[in-house]
Amino acid sequence: MLETDLPGTGQSPLIVALDYPEPDAALAMARRLDPRLVRVKVGKQLFTRAGPALVTQLQSLGFGVFLDLKFHDIPNTVAGAVAAAAELGVWMVNVHASGGARMMRAARDALTHYQHPPLLVAVTVLTSMGPEDLAELGITRSPADCVRHLAQLTATCGLDGVVCSAEEAGLLSECTPPEFLRVTPGIRLPGDDADDQRRVVSPRNAIDAGASHLVMGRSITGARDPAQVVDSVLASIAIG
Numbered sequence: 001m002l003e004t005d006l007p008g009t010g011q012s013p014l015i016v017a018l019d020y021p022e023p024d025a026a027l028a029m030a031r032r033l034d035p036r037l038v039r040v041k042v043g044k045q046l047f048t049r050a051g052p053a054l055v056t057q058l059q060s061l062g063f064g065v066f067l068d069l070k071f072h073d074i075p076n077t078v079a080g081a082v083a084a085a086a087e088l089g090v091w092m093v094n095v096h097a098s099g100g101a102r103m104m105r106a107a108r109d110a111l112t113h114y115q116h117p118p119l120l121v122a123v124t125v126l127t128s129m130g131p132e133d134l135a136e137l138g139i140t141r142s143p144a145d146c147v148r149h150l151a152q153l154t155a156t157c158g159l160d161g162v163v164c165s166a167e168e169a170g171l172l173s174e175c176t177p178p179e180f181l182r183v184t185p186g187i188r189l190p191g192d193d194a195d196d197q198r199r200v201v202s203p204r205n206a207i208d209a210g211a212s213h214l215v216m217g218r219s220i221t222g223a224r225d226p227a228q229v230v231d232s233v234l235a236s237i238a239i240g
């Protein structure tokens, strides 16, 4: 875990995915959370419905926002999209590594002239995908091999890190710089349903494997007391 991201420093490694169909529900959940303990993630469903205004509202509540739109397009289009995200003042934004090196470099270059650019990370292999899903696409390499390859490419392109499963977080220490971020969705508490996820890991095991950030949606937002789940997750990953 990064020194600056230790729980209690105001820079928690925990990111709560606000996957809601309407902004009111997302804001109601955000108000039950403490921006000193978590950041929030706005993804495709919520952003398509509520747009930049909702991001601004979450920022007004004190939250750092991960804009999880996973841009995947030609370099010029993606560069414009990440620049728009930078102008929204988000904390983190992402692209798909499979968009290729030219696309990732264009995204990185688009952020260079911002004083406080968002962190830029690239999605490697979605945590909802297992080997059989890759095989359907004609990809015979394992998820771990694909993640390793795409993470190395991402690091070469000068991005801040990747989105991967915590199953692969450990192997990236061999092939990426030490400060390279490993943002890991597919986090489940013991006993939780995996739902549509295929590569799932518990919070403690994810941190032990080298995850820098944990993305948790349904395990927190579906709980009767989301703030209590946040507290227990942070306690479970505390150092010492």
Ligand SMILES: O=c1ccn([C@@H]2O[C@H](COP(=O)(O)O)[C@@H](O)[C@H]2O)c(=O)[nH]1
Pocket (backbone or CB within 6 Å): 017, 019, 043, 123, 125, 126, 127, 128, 163, 164, 185, 186, 187, 195, 197, 215, 216, 217, 218, 219
């Ligand atoms: O590979 C990926 C990339 C992004 N996600 C996103 O993370 C959350 C996970 O939600 P859960 O409810 O904890 O499963 C969700 O917003 C996804 O869009 C991911 O799961 N995997």
